[in-house]
Amino acid sequence: xxxxxxxxxxxxxxxxxxxxxxxxGAVAARKADGLVSAGADVHxxxxxxxxxxxxxxxxxxxxxxxxxxDVTGFLLAFAATGDPAVNAAVSAAGEAAGIWVNAAxxxxxxxxxxxxxxxxxxLTVAVSTxxxxxxxxxxxxxxxxxxxxxxxxxxxxxxxxxRDAIRRSGRSTEGLNWQAALDSDMxxxxxAGQVQQAKERLQACLSSSSV
Numbered sequence: 001x002x003x004x005x006x007x008x009x010x011x012x013x014x015x016x017x018x019x020x021x022x023x024x025g026a027v028a029a030r031k032a033d034g035l036v037s038a039g040a041d042v043h044x045x046x047x048x049x050x051x052x053x054x055x056x057x058x059x060x061x062x063x064x065x066x067x068x069x070d071v072t073g074f075l076l077a078f079a080a081t082g083d084p085a086v087n088a089a090v091s092a093a094g095e096a097a098g099i100w101v102n103a104a105x106x107x108x109x110x111x112x113x114x115x116x117x118x119x120x121x122x123l124t125v126a127v128s129t130x131x132x133x134x135x136x137x138x139x140x141x142x143x144x145x146x147x148x149x150x151x152x153x154x155x156x157x158x159x160x161x162x163r164d165a166i167r168r169s170g171r172s173t174e175g176l177n178w179q180a181a182l183d184s185d186m187x188x189x190x191x192a193g194q195v196q197q198a199k200e201r202l203q204a205c206l207s208s209s210s211v
Contacts, residue, residue: 007113007130015039018073022066022090023080024049027104031078032056034114045070046081068093071101076112079103107131118145121153122160151190158186158199162206181205 017040021032024046035042036056044053044061053061066086071077071093079090079101091109094101103109107130115126116137125144127137159178166173181202189198 007128009115009126009128011124011126012038012076014075016041017075018043020045020071020074020077021053021080022046022070022078022086023082023104024053024061024063025080025082026050026052027082028078028080029053029056031080031102031104032059035076035078040076043074066090068096071097071099074099077101079106079109105134116141118142118148120145120148120150122156123148123152151187154190154195155187155198158190158195158202162199162202166206176206177208178206180208 014035015038019035019040019042021028021035021042021044023031024044028044028046029050029052032042032044032053033056036058042056042059044059045066046053046061046063047065049061049063053059066081066089068089071090077090077094077099079087080103081087081090084106087103087106088109091101091103091106091111093099094111100111101109102112102114107113110131113128113131115128116134117127118125118141125141125148127140127144129137159181163173166176184201184205186198186201189195189201
């Protein structure tokens with residue numbers, strides 16, 4: 001059943017963090033692949049570890065039954081076995097050990113859920129339905145991905161560079177009217193190849209808001 005409690009969205013820094021995946025099939029491979037992409041240190045436990053998991057770079061694995069003690073020492077655990085009883089056991093072990101668990105297609109045994117994600121350079125757009133419909137979340141993420149182009153990557157870079165420059169000068173970036181800059185014609189200027197003009201427009205908007 002879907003989660004009936006409000007969720008708190010967050011983006012985790014997983015680089016170098018240990019994450020456990022219980023399950024060795026296609027779903028487990030997708031979970032492990034996403035973790036590897038985020039720089040996590042991934043270990044897989046399953047009765048049978050498939051070729052997709054075995055082929056993932058840096059992933060370690062063991063072919064055996066899950067033991068509740070397996071969750072010890074991990075930041076996150078993922079239950080992706082296709083067996084509700086095993087997934088429930090992973091969830092219970094994680095709860096007892098204070099470790100966050102995601103159970104594939106089983107929101108009732110999740111302490112966190114995974115949104116559908118659209119990425120473009122440094123931009124990440126995540127869509128969640130709280131377990132009501134992963135298909136809808138994925139569809140919406142694809143729609144949003146179609147709206148993101150290379151100009152949005154340039155826009156993100158300009159905003160980041162200006163924010164860093166302001167902080168280096170000893171000023172606060174809070175209270176500046178970033179929204180006015182985004183509501184201006186910055187994006188149109190970038191699309192037209194006028195990146196320097198877009199940068200100047202950004203600086204003008206922020207300068208006027210700090211007066």
